[in-house]
Amino acid sequence: MIELPLMILIPSILAAVLAGFTCSTMGTFVVRMNISSIGYAMSHAAFAGAAFGLMINMDPLITALIFAFITAFILGPISEKAKLQSNIIIGFLFSIMIALAFIFLNYIPGEAATGTALRILWGSLFSVDYNEVLLLVFLSFIILVFIIIFYKELISIMFNRKLAEASGINTKIFYFGVLFLTGFAVSISLKLVGGLLVFALIINPTSTAYQFFYDFKKILLFSPIIGIIGCMIGFYLSLLTDFPIGASIVIVSAIFFATAIIISPKRKKGNGKKVIK
Amino acid sequence: MEKKFVIKLVNIDTIYEGENLPVIMDINLKVEQGEFISIIGPNGAGKTTLLETINGLLDYASGSGKVFGKEIRKNKNFIRRNTGYIVQNFEIDPLSPFLCKDIVMTGRTGRLGTFRMIGKKDWDKIWYSLGLVGMIDFANRPIGKLSGGEFQKILLARALAQQPSLLLLDEPFSNLDVSSKSQIETLLNRLHENLGLTIVMISHDLSFVPSRCSRIVVMDKGKIVMDDSKDKILKSNRINKIFNHRCCR
Numbered sequence: 001m002i003e004l005p006l007m008i009l010i011p012s013i014l015a016a017v018l019a020g021f022t023c024s025t026m027g028t029f030v031v032r033m034n035i036s037s038i039g040y041a042m043s044h045a046a047f048a049g050a051a052f053g054l055m056i057n058m059d060p061l062i063t064a065l066i067f068a069f070i071t072a073f074i075l076g077p078i079s080e081k082a083k084l085q086s087n088i089i090i091g092f093l094f095s096i097m098i099a100l101a102f103i104f105l106n107y108i109p110g111e112a113a114t115g116t117a118l119r120i121l122w123g124s125l126f127s128v129d130y131n132e133v134l135l136l137v138f139l140s141f142i143i144l145v146f147i148i149i150f151y152k153e154l155i156s157i158m159f160n161r162k163l164a165e166a167s168g169i170n171t172k173i174f175y176f177g178v179l180f181l182t183g184f185a186v187s188i189s190l191k192l193v194g195g196l197l198v199f200a201l202i203i204n205p206t207s208t209a210y211q212f213f214y215d216f217k218k219i220l221l222f223s224p225i226i227g228i229i230g231c232m233i234g235f236y237l238s239l240l241t242d243f244p245i246g247a248s249i250v251i252v253s254a255i256f257f258a259t260a261i262i263i264s265p266k267r268k269k270g271n272g273k274k275v276i277k
Numbered sequence: 278m279e280k281k282f283v284i285k286l287v288n289i290d291t292i293y294e295g296e297n298l299p300v301i302m303d304i305n306l307k308v309e310q311g312e313f314i315s316i317i318g319p320n321g322a323g324k325t326t327l328l329e330t331i332n333g334l335l336d337y338a339s340g341s342g343k344v345f346g347k348e349i350r351k352n353k354n355f356i357r358r359n360t361g362y363i364v365q366n367f368e369i370d371p372l373s374p375f376l377c378k379d380i381v382m383t384g385r386t387g388r389l390g391t392f393r394m395i396g397k398k399d400w401d402k403i404w405y406s407l408g409l410v411g412m413i414d415f416a417n418r419p420i421g422k423l424s425g426g427e428f429q430k431i432l433l434a435r436a437l438a439q440q441p442s443l444l445l446l447d448e449p450f451s452n453l454d455v456s457s458k459s460q461i462e463t464l465l466n467r468l469h470e471n472l473g474l475t476i477v478m479i480s481h482d483l484s485f486v487p488s489r490c491s492r493i494v495v496m497d498k499g500k501i502v503m504d505d506s507k508d509k510i511l512k513s514n515r516i517n518k519i520f521n522h523r524c525c526r
Contacts (some may be wrong), residue, residue: 032374068458154396156383159375159420162364166332167439168357168387214419266372 007241008126012192015128016231016249018136019189019201024183024227025143027206028220032158033178040076040199042179043186044097045071047195050120050187051104060120061132064190068183072096074175101195123194123246125238137187143181147220150174155216176270194246204253211257211264230256281346283443283475284308284331289340291323291330299338300326305322313476313489315507318496319520324479325365327496328445331384331477332360345442358387361436365447365479369428371422377431380420381406384438406438410464413518426457433464437472440449444468451483481512483520495519 027073030039047157049067053060071093105117119127147154156164157171165171186198191202205227209219234249289304301323308314316324329335331344333353342349346354361384384406385399408526410430413424417497423431436444449465466489469476478490480492486493486507494512495503497519503510510516 144498149392149394152386152389153391155379156386159373159380160364161385162334162436163362164383164386166334166357166360166362166364167384168354173471201526210374212376214372214421215376216379219374268394 007087011130011133012125013232013235014133015136015189015192016235018133018140018230019185019192020205020227020229020249021224022136022185023198023201024223025147025191026178026204026221027202027204027227028209028223029100029154029158029178030182031206031210031236032216034177035175035179036203038072039178039182039186039202041075041093041097042071042183043082043190043199043202044094044101044186044195046190046198047120048097048184049103049105050190050195051101051108051117051201054108054116054120055104057109061135061187064187065140065184068187069180069212072176072179072183076179090210119167120190120195120243122196122252123190123192123198123249125192125235125245127191132188132191133211139181139184139188143185146177150177154178158216170186192245193249195243197250199247200250200253201227201231204250204257208253208257208260211260211266214266226256227253281310281344282307282343283310283312284477285341285343286331287339287341289330289342291326291335291505292338293326293335299499301330301496304330304340304501306494306501306504308475308477309474311473312492313465313487314478314492314494315490316479316494316496317481317483317486320481322481322496323499324481324496325466327500328362328447328477328479328489332357332362332445344466349505352388358390358439359442361439361441361444363429363432363444363446363449365451367428369421371421375420376416377418377420377423378403378407380431381416381438384435388439392424398437403434403438406434409437409468411432411481422473424457425453428455429457429461430464433461434467437468442475444474444476444478446476446481447482450480450482453468458465465489483516486511500517 046064046068049064050060053063083166097158108117153169153174156167156169159176182202189198189201206223208226209223213219230253231249234252235245237243237252238245238248283304286304286306290299290302294298302325316327318324326335330337330342333349333356336350345359347355349356371416381403382395385395385403406412408454410433412430412434415427420431449461453461462485465476465487468474469489490507494501495510495516503515
């Protein structure tokens, strides 16, 4: 086990808790609004952006945010207009973003290039500082306000977008709101969890919570709790074994999800989709 | 003095984005306050397109359309907030994480507008709507666990929670068993009688026209081909020709 003074670990612990909270809270909407593919593409765009930032000697967080938002700006309307299937979006953008990221990583100047590159690939315990923690606190606050104020609109859209529109809700604003907040959460969490794995933190805790509850309020409560617990156990596992923290967090959250699938009370009887016409 | 119509469509053509030919054309339709009309026609006749044109989900390419005396194009939000709508072909995930009361709650969303949260008065209206459709006992049940008829009732309660002046129903009897159809029919008759709502209902099934429905509009190939009282339409030979001709293709 890595022996470290607690003071050094405090920003990383706080960041793990807050990243678990922000990512898995946004995950509840991403999963239900069926925009996982766009979120997935955004997280890899953020990864490519961070690599680009390192290449041009700029703060990778800023470039990650820029890349994620540009992707949301382009992909949101395209997927709406062209009604692209999610596997096409993933197949096309995932490869492009990863290719770009590797090209950018290849041109990172200086001796420490390899270490830096690896850190944004699979995250690091020591890459976060108090600035990132503050940003995560700010983002957590924004997400909470967003949910409290627009809860009824979000539920309405998640249930059926067409019905929501027919009730007079401008669904596009909320759709993009969720995309941008997700991009924000992914970009800030990237340093801790790593660009290749950060989206698992969006999907796994939420998917775990979905296995247990029929009440969205409970999912909204338990998804971040599961996310935070997963991050903390992953964090401890990383300290214990010297595994990369991103990989540790994702493995823990994946175990949570697999266990949930097995013991899920919702899956005890065969449940397929049914169409009520 | 000119009558005030809840819906007034004059020479309406609606074309889907990216297409050249109108899906519905030359539509002229006037619906008075408190009327209960059925729009019937074979599949592909343009019935849903007409309904979506009325509440502004689809823009019309030409003609003039007014709902509640306001032009549809410029007053979409106003119209939608005052119109209860039930969509057709609803895919529901049995594991869906929503309770029935939450779905009915979403009916208040458009009515309240953005930045206003659901309060006690809204919940009173939500419970009242659940009561109107006889579904109070189902309030805390998961929406994915309902039968087709129960689900339609919850959608109706959702529409009623909106306190609409106009109800647009897209195939409310589709895929329901006879008993559920009968329950929904009774419910619609009661709502029309007690609340005085204007109801426009789409159906492709001639056998289920609610008794309170006084007028039938028949659509075929994107046009209104008949518009008369229920009795006259159901007795006409032409209606049988339209349906038989289409179903035998």
